[in-house]
Amino acid sequence: KAGVTQTPRYLIKTRGQQVTLSCSPISGHRSVSWYQQTPGQGLQFLFEYFSETQRNKGNFPGRFSGRQFSNSRSEMNVSTLELGDSALYLCASSLRGENTEAFFGQGTRLTVV
Amino acid sequence: AQKVTQAQTEISVVEKEDVTLDCVYETRDTTYYLFWYKQPPSGELVFLIRRNSFDEQNEISGRYSWNFQKSTSSFNFTITASQVVDSAVYFCALKGNYGGATNKLIFGTGTLLAVQP
Numbered sequence: 001k002a003g004v005t006q007t008p009r010y011l012i013k014t015r016g017q018q019v020t021l022s023c024s025p026i027s028g029h030r031s032v033s034w035y036q037q038t039p040g041q042g043l044q045f046l047f048e049y050f051s052e053t054q055r056n057k058g059n060f061p062g063r064f065s066g067r068q069f070s071n072s073r074s075e076m077n078v079s080t081l082e083l084g085d086s087a088l089y090l091c092a093s094s095l096r097g098e099n100t101e102a103f104f105g106q107g108t109r110l111t112v113v
Numbered sequence: 114a115q116k117v118t119q120a121q122t123e124i125s126v127v128e129k130e131d132v133t134l135d136c137v138y139e140t141r142d143t144t145y146y147l148f149w150y151k152q153p154p155s156g157e158l159v160f161l162i163r164r165n166s167f168d169e170q171n172e173i174s175g176r177y178s179w180n181f182q183k184s185t186s187s188f189n190f191t192i193t194a195s196q197v198v199d200s201a202v203y204f205c206a207l208k209g210n211y212g213g214a215t216n217k218l219i220f221g222t223g224t225l226l227a228v229q230p
Contacts, residue, residue: 031216033216033217035218035220042220042221042222042223043204043220043223044220045217045219048215048216056217058217088156090156092218094216099146099163100216101148101160102148102160102216103160104157104158104159104160105157106157107156
């Protein structure tokens, strides 16, 4: 069974640009969450999608957005990139329900220059 | 408020030593879930264990064991006879009820474990 796939693995962007990251969850998983990991702030929750609906959102500016498609694949978009957006962005997929674990992809390393 | 504290930033041990990683959590939820993840240099978070708040039974899985104590809000993780391959950052995480079904995880700051040969 394939794991969580994130593309691209590495990305270098310039300040002010926008970027789109992609996540394909484990087959059968309909919940997708996104996290940002930085040395200073650690792992922080961005948002969660289930059945194409955003179910929960972390404390990030509106420049960070996401969506989920009918096949459960998800994308997150960051507009007007800032240097501080440089981070490892991790996607996690889960079955529905509280008593379940999340499985993570290898992440997309975004560097903003 | 939900919070996870991993006071140990870095631990260094010699191979075959036992090592315990500490995790203390805060939550007002009566039902919640605790997790341990391992993050090797490749970056992927690898799921290790899930524990429900209503199940305080401790668990042993090979060289890994977990000690969950609600009275002290702790969920500690022990590696017995550590190996170089155990070197990684270990994260403790909490998932609460938040008034509805959600998979949002609150992570601790992680503990970097270095196992020397």
